[in-house]
Amino acid sequence: MQKSKIDLNHTSVEYSPGKDPFEKARNKSSRSWILKHMFHGPNKILLFIVFFTTIISANLNSITYIVLGNALVDFMLGNYSTLLHYVILILLLNLGTPILRVISFMLREIVAHRMERDTRREFYANLLGKSQSFHEQQQIGDLMARVTNDVRMLNFLLSPAISYIFESFTTLFIPIIYIILFYPPQLILAPTLFAILFLVSLKYYVKKLGPVTLRLRSFFGMMNATLAETLTGIEVVKASVQEHRELEKYISNVKSYRDAYIDQGKIQARFLPLLLIALTVTIGLTHGIILTFILP
Incomplete structure (x- = not known):
């Protein structure tokens, strides 16, 4: 696999659309460049609202289960006078949580599309600024x-x-905090084990997925490059009777892209946190039954 020759930072610029607010971050590192785009302009305010609404919705979701548990306790004790208040409170909580989630989803999509727009504009501006010799290479x-x-x-x-x-981290750790505050400390065992195993499995998953994803993007670029060059010089290809050779080159790149895509799918199919969630629910239910009926 050949390395890409594209370098948008160290080539002479013949055209400039004006001040580039991302130049320093781009020259520093890719991480700084991405963060600069994420928090550029009004994006920082929108992201703050996204994070705030995500945290509030996670808290409301946890409070809903606490209120529901209290309502069941009053029902089992025969205290029916408080049930109407619990119903109204649960209704309000279940209305507020999805509203906040919708606001969060909407704003994060806005920020994501603004980031894509600014990145594409920056890329086009840099391409316009490059010399003819750069584009020929x-x-x-x-x-x-x-x-x-x-x-x-x-x-x-x-x-x-x-x-x-x-959102996954907020919905993971905020309920643990509520369990510590409102429930017996013994019940923290299953969520704590899940949190530890979740972080370990997630780190392993990202470590395995990263190189395969990089290969996938590289092969995709090579596949497009081969096709575009063949179509651009189709007259030369036909004149020199190289159709079969060009077809074999393109099929080779397609197969490489297909293999990388299959490897990525295999890794994604082994996403262990989904299995850990089912195991945690089972272990938590078994632990609660033991504490309630066997070891009261």
């Missing part, structure tokens, strides 16, 4: 793949990737 298909598909991946990086990660 690049593969058109690789450039097209980066401008379209790779930039689109930055949208998905924020929504749903980073947003779901943050």
Whole structure:
């Protein structure tokens, strides 16, 4: 696999659309560049609202189960006078939680699309600023793949990737805090084990998925580059009777992309946290039954 020759930082610029607010971050590191785009302009305010609403909705969700448990206790004790208040409170909590989640989803999509727009604009501006010799050295298909598909991946990086990660951690640790505050400390065993195993399995999953995803994106760029170059020089290909050779080259890149895609699917199919959730529910229920009926 050949390394990409694209370098948007160290090539002479012949055209500049004005001040580039991302230049320093881009020259520093890819992580700084992504963070700069995420928190650029009004994005920081929108992201603050997203994080705030996510935390509030996780708290409301935990409070709902606590109120529901108290309502069941009063029902079992025959205290029916408080049930109406519990019903109204649970209704309000269940209305507030999805409303906050909808606001969070909407704002994170706005930020993700703004990030994609700014990234694509930055990429186009840098391409316009490059010399003719720079463009002659690049593969058109690789450039097209980066401008379209790779930039689109930055949208998905924020929504749903980073947003779901943050939401998963809030819905994981906030209920543990409520369990410590409102329930017997023995019940913290199952959630704590799940949190530890979840973090370990997630780290293992990301470590395995990262290199395969990088291969997938590289092969996608090579596949597009081969096709674009063949179509651009189709007259030369036909004149030199190289159709079969070009077809074999393209099929080879397609197979490499297919194999990387299959490898990615195999890793994603072995997403252990889903199994851990089922095991945690089973262990937690068994532990609660033991504490209630066997070891009162």
